[in-house]
Amino acid sequence: GAGVSQSPSNKVTEKGKDVELRCDPISGHTALYWYRQSLGQGLEFLIYFQGNSAPDKSGLPSDRFSAERTGGSVSTLTIQRTQQEDSAVYLCASSFFFQGGSVDGELFFGEGSRLTVL
Amino acid sequence: DAKTTQPTSMDCAEGRAANLPCNHSTISGNEYVYWYRQIHSQGPQYIIHGLKNNETNEMASLIITEDRKSSTLILPHATLRDTAVYYCIVRGVNSGGSNYKLTFGKGTLLTVNP
Numbered sequence: 001g002a003g004v005s006q007s008p009s010n011k012v013t014e015k016g017k018d019v020e021l022r023c024d025p026i027s028g029h030t031a032l033y034w035y036r037q038s039l040g041q042g043l044e045f046l047i048y049f050q051g052n053s054a055p056d057k058s059g060l061p062s063d064r065f066s067a068e069r070t071g072g073s074v075s076t077l078t079i080q081r082t083q084q085e086d087s088a089v090y091l092c093a094s095s096f097f098f099q100g101g102s103v104d105g106e107l108f109f110g111e112g113s114r115l116t117v118l
Numbered sequence: 119d120a121k122t123t124q125p126t127s128m129d130c131a132e133g134r135a136a137n138l139p140c141n142h143s144t145i146s147g148n149e150y151v152y153w154y155r156q157i158h159s160q161g162p163q164y165i166i167h168g169l170k171n172n173e174t175n176e177m178a179s180l181i182i183t184e185d186r187k188s189s190t191l192i193l194p195h196a197t198l199r200d201t202a203v204y205y206c207i208v209r210g211v212n213s214g215g216s217n218y219k220l221t222f223g224k225g226t227l228l229t230v231n232p
Contacts, residue, residue: 019131031217035222042168042205042222043220045220048219072206097213098215098217100210105218107162108164109160109162109163
């Protein structure tokens with residue numbers, strides 16, 4: 001499809017295990033975002049990639065969280081030594097480079113990856 | 119970022135107009151008002167945005183008060199599929215700083231009833 005694709009859609013893991021979540025952005029979008037949504041909560045910004053610029057990692061909650069974006073396209077969010085409080089829906093979004101006010105800066109979100117840590 | 123205030127929940131009858139308010143009293147002159155919605159178990163979806171003039175598209179209308187301290191999102195003929203959480207977000211107009219980032223609050227849960 002033409003939208004943002006995320007995998008897996010659901011992941012159940014045991015406390016202490018590492019997990020990887022994948023995001024395929026819309027072709028041509030240079031900006032990529034990761035957000036987290038815990039049960040009943042709003043969306044929490046995690047990280048932002050734009051082209052070859054250094055990513056904005058200001059939202060990552062701990063050093064157990066990391067993300068990379070290879071070739072300016074696919075991104076992987078990695079959570080090491082998962083904890084129960086990491087349980088959430090992880091949402092990826094992509095957009096054209098935000099040039100200020102333009103609708104081209106609209107974020108397109110994927111369906112999310114639901115992570116459950118037992 | 120300027121903060122927004124929205125009611126926690128609202129109800130609307132199917133076929134009627136849904137008017138969702140948002141207060142953003144600390145908005146600055148170079149900040150847009152954006153609206154997104156999130157249908158259950160889906161990612162958020164862009165609806166509309168505006169600076170100071172009223173805006174309309176195929177999904178909704180956005181009415182911004184003259185002082186820009188509040189706005190209303192209008193769904194003219196709500197359907198059951200419009201049941202969702204609606205987020206009002208303020209975002210800087212310039213490409214610099216961290217204006218690329220959208221800061222989501224709790225939003226308004228709109229329930230459209232048959």
